[in-house]
Amino acid sequence: MGFSNLIFLLFLAFAIFLFSKNIKKLIRNIRLGRDINRSDNKSERLSIMTRVALGQSKIMAKPVAGFLHVIVYLGFIIINIEVIEIIIDGLFGTHRILSFLGSFYNFLIGSFEILAMSVLVACIVFLIRRNIIRIPRFFNPEITKWPKTDANLILIIEILLMSAFLLMNAADSALQNKEVSHYIKAGAFPVSSFLVNIFNNYSVNFLIFIERSTWWFHIIGILAFLNYLPYSKHLHIILAFPNVFFSNLNPKGQFSNMESVTNEVKLMFDPNAVPPTNLNPGKFGAKDVSDLSWKNLMDAYSCTECGRCTSECPANITGKLLSPRKIMMDTRDRLEEVGKNIDKNGLDFDDGKSLFSYISQEEILACTSCNACVQACPVNIDPLSIIMELRRYKIMEESSAPSEWNNVFSNIENNGAPWQFSPSDRLNWRDE
Amino acid sequence: MSSEKATLKVPTIGEYLANGESPEILFWVGCAGSFDDRAKKITKAVVKILNHVGVKFAVLGTEESCTGDPAKRAGNEFLFQMQAMNNISILNGYDIKKIVTACPHCFNTLKNEYPDLGGNYEVIHHTQLIQNLIDTGKLKVEGGTFKGKKITFHDPCYLGRGNDEYEAPRIIIEKLDAELVEMKRCKTNGLCCGAGGAQMFKEAEKGKKEINIERTEEALSINPQVIATGCPFCNTMMTDGVKNFNKEHVIKVMDVAELIAQANDL
Structure with missing residues (x-):
């Protein structure tokens, strides 16, 4: 040598x-992200990886x-x-x-x-x-x-x-x-x-x-x-x-049902129900990267900022602040920041910042949940899932909803419809 | 209209059971279909088709309640799950096995998000039911007034991308001997009407344009005589868009069920 x-x-x-x-x-x-099971259906996963990643199928759009x-x-x-x-x-x-x-x-x-x-x-x-x-x-x-x-x-x-x-x-x-x-x-x-x-x-x-x-x-x-x-x-x-x-294999329209909420709702319906012992309510929705799933975080690292999501986003096309690509870039930037904090100051360090230091409520409110961004991504990134987790936090932890939405919530709760109609009038159309 | 009233048969599930019978399928009308004046016409068109074919269906009537979809998309998971649990206990109480609905939001929620919470039903969208009725020869369709007309189909997000159903509404439109014309953004690339994700119920965020205007412009650019949809909310958004351009007298926004009901003179 x-x-x-x-x-x-x-x-x-x-x-x-x-x-x-x-x-x-x-x-x-x-791994700072929440656990989520994406190890099922291995053969389907292999086939989607072969098609979309190896076979570059979505990029040809x-x-x-x-x-x-x-x-x-x-x-x-x-x-x-x-x-x-x-x-x-x-x-x-x-x-x-x-x-x-x-x-x-x-x-x-x-x-x-x-x-x-x-x-x-x-x-x-x-x-x-x-x-x-x-x-x-x-x-x-x-x-x-x-x-x-x-x-x-x-x-x-x-x-x-x-x-x-x-x-x-x-x-x-x-x-x-x-x-x-x-x-x-x-x-x-x-x-x-x-x-x-x-x-x-x-x-x-x-x-x-x-x-x-x-x-x-x-x-x-x-x-x-x-x-x-x-x-x-x-x-x-x-x-x-x-x-x-590790793509989401469910229909795109299907959003996750929050187990922590299910447990509480079940208790409300049946006071005799036994709450599960491993109950860890944590917070509802996501304020910071550790509240997102590990797949959300992997999505953020996988984003190559091509912007196909944003160019298909109806909110962005019509001039709203929301850009699904920005959601991914912000998530990665915040995750990197959290990572550096851990390197310097240890795992429990709180820098007083969160995803909301990067992403405003105006952005996440503009989403129509249409899945165009998810469809457009050549590597199956799901910006919508992050947007929804942020919305959940804003609504359920901070009760911070636009007043029109608060009206919708109370209408649904009281009348069983998003508008102020009496539930007893629900079948009136039959006789009109 | 009294003549119409006489022809519509809309039994509730309670009425069915009182006669010692059970329906083949439950028609989930949805909030828009029950209360919104425009959407009620779609509901009636569906009923006319079901009556015409003789499908044994029932509605929940006053026992139906919001699926919780707008609450869930807005981020209010609590309210969604409370609605879901209530609805599931009613649906399971009546031993419902199969549901059809003319609202893609109800369709998606009932089909995908209720099973986890104990509500397992076969859920189909009304365009899928109509396609099935045509395929099995139970429903004969001739073009009638739509023969040769240019019709474009606006994909509802929760039917198309949300649940990968792009073909059923298009197969039905083609049965009308109409000329199905596609917008540039269609099927997997369809552009949202702007109502999803609980946007229907609030002002849009600041921007340079409303989404339904963007979508209507695209539809108008291919000069259709009818913009067909399969969602009461898309219908509202596109109807408003067409009105915005003062085109409501030349371009009709219609649900696929209305096309069939009108073509068959039901």
């Missing part, structure tokens, strides 16, 4: 160490963005096979260790090149859509400076990584042409061969410099990108899969 292999090992080990530390923290934060996304997605998954070779070569000082696969190896490298070029072009188109065409859903108020930067950074990093990969192959292929030892004849270069004619004119040392520096840039870039994920909306490339697996 040479010096450079040792450096490589250190980089790799440090990157993995850092990443697993951040993932542990992420899992801890998600917008065909242009969908097609580009599928390219980047396939590129990401398939080109990363190359990382296996890079890691082995990096650790043992070999070069293109997998080239013994012969023509299959050439086929692989050739496909990687075509994919890399496609990803590069797709990312450029994405940048144009965001910064020149300025697609409206990337310019809602919640897309402040950091979310914009985050999105552009991801695209630029991917362009750089793909460029490095293609440059590396071009230099490698030129070195192969010059029959430099160590650079064995291997691989097919359908894209980078366009650069080879230029590269053939350079000296061997310069080519080796390019080949080595792009090789290092590529792998260090990937490891750095991996560690950027926990701080970025790009985390969806990992969480999309579990998040879809």
Whole structure:
């Protein structure tokens, strides 16, 4: 093992160490949420994950963005096979260790090149859509400076990584042409061969410099990108899969029945009923992230801020403050804040803030519960479920309802209808 | 109208049991269907169809009460569950097995949210019942006045996205020999009328437009002669929207049940 292999090992080990530390923290934060059972129907869950996450079915609802996304997605998954070779070569000082696969190896490298070029072009188109065409859903108020930067950074990093990969192959292929030892004849270069004619004119040392520096840039870039994920909306490339697996399988119209309320209502109906001993009423609805379910919190981490939910939301379309994407971003921001508080001050620290420090009542009141946001999400995030939990808190813990709703509540309670009609008139329509 | 009164047969469950009979199905009328003047016409259209086919149905009459849907969507789970428990004890008391309703909100709540609380029934939306009556040959439908007319269907959220029923109302409309035209946002992408989530019962939050106006504009852009719905609240919102554009004389907002009742001259 040479010096450079040792450096490589250190980089790799440090990157993995850092990443697993951040993932542990992420899992801890998600576990702050209430328990909810999403481990039933495993085969149905696998099939929905295959369809929606692996198969990218919902993303195709917008065909242009969908097609580009599928390219980047396939590129990401398939080109990363190359990382296996890079890691082995990096650790043992070999070069293109997998080239013994012969023509299959050439086929692989050739496909990687075509994919890399496609990803590069797709990312450029994405940048144009965001910064020149300025697609409206990337310019809602919640897309402040950091979310914009985050999105552009991801695209630029991917362009750089793909460029490095293609440059590396071009230099490698030129070195192969010059029959430099160590650079064995291997691989097919359908894209980078366009650069080879230029590269053939350079000296061997310069080519080796390019080949080595792009090789290092590529792998260090990937490891750095991996560690950027926990701080970025790009985390969806990992969480999309579990998040879809743990999707809500019930009809979308069905809202949860709160067990704590059921227990109390049963007691009201039957004073002899025995309250369950494990009764833990807690609070009704959600004030902070720990009142939401772990799936709500996983949803927040899985959101890549594409804004399809918001662009389908009837309240948002008609100019109301509500944006389902903002609900998800706020939930993640608050969860991160709570996580940092725990790191610094321990589990029981109260910073006096809550989800309502981020989300106003005006936003959650504007929701029509139409499920358009839930339907639109390519990774089955459920913003509606968070909105409903916040509403429950406002109504049941703070009795803070618009006066019209209070009238509706008292009408339902007293007359059995949301309007002020007498229940005894309920069948009058028959004789009108 | 006295002639209409003479033809409508609406037995209550109590009246059924008094005769020692039990109905095949309970017609859950809902609050809108019972009290709202426009929705009462939809209720009557459903009854006309049921009478015409000879379905043995009953209503709860004055024993029916709000399902609790608006309370639940507003966040008042207590009130919802109190309503649910009351309704379930009445429904179970009458040993109800099957329910049809013309309100997607009642439909969703009864079908999805009552089982957990002890109310297990087969619940169908009236468009599903009508489709079934047509499929089984019990209800013959001819286009009549709607033959060749342009009809668009506005998907109620709690029927469509909420419960994945997009086809029943469309199959019925096509049976009318009408030209079914779709809005750009339809089926899974249908745009809400603005009434759901208890919005029906309060002013909208500050914005630049009312949701029903946005939806009506979309419907008007494809020039239908009829905007069909399957929900009394959607009906109200779309009717108001059409009035807002002074188009109520050229475009009718009608429930699918009303289309069938009118086409069959019931």
